[in-house]
Amino acid sequence: MxxxxxxxxxxxxxxxxxxxxxxxxxxxxxxxxxxxxxxxxxxxxxxxxxxxHGRMRADARFELLLDPGFTILPAPQVREDPLKFRDSKRYVDRIKAARQSTGEPDALHNASGSIAGRPAVVGVQDFAFMGGSMGLSVGAAFVAGVQAAIEAHAPYIVVTAAGGARMQEGILSLMQMPRTTAAIAQLKEAGLPYIVVLTDPTTGGVTASYAMLGDIHIAEPGALIGFAGQRVIEQTIRETLPEGFQRAEYLLEHGMVDMVVHRRDLKDRLATLLDYLHPAKEAA
Structure with a gap:
C-alpha cells in the first residue's frame, strides 16, 4: 500500500x-x-x-505452439552444484530461489504433442530461470528432447532464450556445447528436422551451439541474437556498430536467420514448415 x-x-x-x-x-x-x-x-x-514481443514463460509457450493434450516430459536428473560454487551466494541457494520463483526444475523444458495436427517434440528455454542459462541440466534436457523426438520419429523444435552458459558450473557448462551438437547430429542421422525459434534474448554459448545449428532458423521480431554483447564488440574492434545490430531484422538482412515471424503467426508457420520437412507419409 x-x-x-x-x-x-x-x-x-x-x-x-x-x-x-x-x-x-x-x-x-x-x-x-x-x-x-x-x-x-x-x-x-x-x-x-x-x-x-515480451518474454514468455515455458508453459505459455507450450500452450501457444502445441495443440491441446500435449505431454510435459520429465526433467532429467543431474548432479547439482558439481563445483561447490559460491560467489555472493551459494549456487545451491540460487537454484533453490529460482525454483521457488518459477515453479520449474530448471531452464529448459520439453513437451511432446502436435502442432496443428503434425507430431512434434518442443523444447522451451525459460529466461525467468537464471536467465535461461545453459548448464548440466539444460544440456541433459536438450539431449532428452532429441531422444524423445527420435523415439517418436518426430521433429524437434527448440525455442531459445538465454544469457549464455551458466558460470557457476564453469567448464562443465561449456561442455554442453559439443554435447548438444552431437545430439543434433543424431537427430539428423535419423532424418528428422531440427527447427530453432530464436527469441529475446539468445546470446552466448547457446548461440554458439544449438541455437545456430537448425535446419530452419526463425526469429521473433526485435529479438536480440548474438554471442558477445554490443559494448564488448565495440571495445574490441574500436568501431561503432550499425543501428539494429544483433536484432532479428538485421540478422535476416545479413543471412543469419531464415525468417522473422510475428508470434501470432508462429504456430501456422511451423505447421507449414513441418509439411515441407516432415510430410505425413514420412511421419507415419
Missing part, C-alpha cells in the same frame, strides 16, 4: 480504498505504455501499442 493510501485510510470520514494488486498493469519495455496484464497475456505477451 502506498503512503497516500495509508494516510487516506486513517481519515475517518473518507471511505477506505482497497489496494490495487501490483500485477494489474504491465509496462511495455519498448514504448512505456501501461497495459492491463490480462490484455497483455491475451495478446500473447505482445504490446498492442508498439508490437514489442
Amino acid at each position: 502506498s503512503w497516500f493510501n495509508s494516510v487516506r485510510n486513517r481519515i475517518p470520514f473518507l471511505p477506505k480504498r482497497e489496494s490495487t494488486p501490483d500485477n494489474l498493469w504491465h509496462a511495455c519495455k519498448e514504448c512505456g505504455a501501461m497495459i492491463f496484464s490480462k490484455e497483455y497475456e491475451e495478446n500473447q505477451f505482445v504490446c498492442p501499442r508498439c508490437d514489442h
Whole structure:
C-alpha cells in the first residue's frame, strides 16, 4: 500500500480504498505504455501499442505452439552444484530461489504433442530461470528432447532464450556445447528436422551451439541474437556498430536467420514448415 493510501485510510470520514494488486498493469519495455496484464497475456505477451514481443514463460509457450493434450516430459536428473560454487551466494541457494520463483526444475523444458495436427517434440528455454542459462541440466534436457523426438520419429523444435552458459558450473557448462551438437547430429542421422525459434534474448554459448545449428532458423521480431554483447564488440574492434545490430531484422538482412515471424503467426508457420520437412507419409 502506498503512503497516500495509508494516510487516506486513517481519515475517518473518507471511505477506505482497497489496494490495487501490483500485477494489474504491465509496462511495455519498448514504448512505456501501461497495459492491463490480462490484455497483455491475451495478446500473447505482445504490446498492442508498439508490437514489442515480451518474454514468455515455458508453459505459455507450450500452450501457444502445441495443440491441446500435449505431454510435459520429465526433467532429467543431474548432479547439482558439481563445483561447490559460491560467489555472493551459494549456487545451491540460487537454484533453490529460482525454483521457488518459477515453479520449474530448471531452464529448459520439453513437451511432446502436435502442432496443428503434425507430431512434434518442443523444447522451451525459460529466461525467468537464471536467465535461461545453459548448464548440466539444460544440456541433459536438450539431449532428452532429441531422444524423445527420435523415439517418436518426430521433429524437434527448440525455442531459445538465454544469457549464455551458466558460470557457476564453469567448464562443465561449456561442455554442453559439443554435447548438444552431437545430439543434433543424431537427430539428423535419423532424418528428422531440427527447427530453432530464436527469441529475446539468445546470446552466448547457446548461440554458439544449438541455437545456430537448425535446419530452419526463425526469429521473433526485435529479438536480440548474438554471442558477445554490443559494448564488448565495440571495445574490441574500436568501431561503432550499425543501428539494429544483433536484432532479428538485421540478422535476416545479413543471412543469419531464415525468417522473422510475428508470434501470432508462429504456430501456422511451423505447421507449414513441418509439411515441407516432415510430410505425413514420412511421419507415419
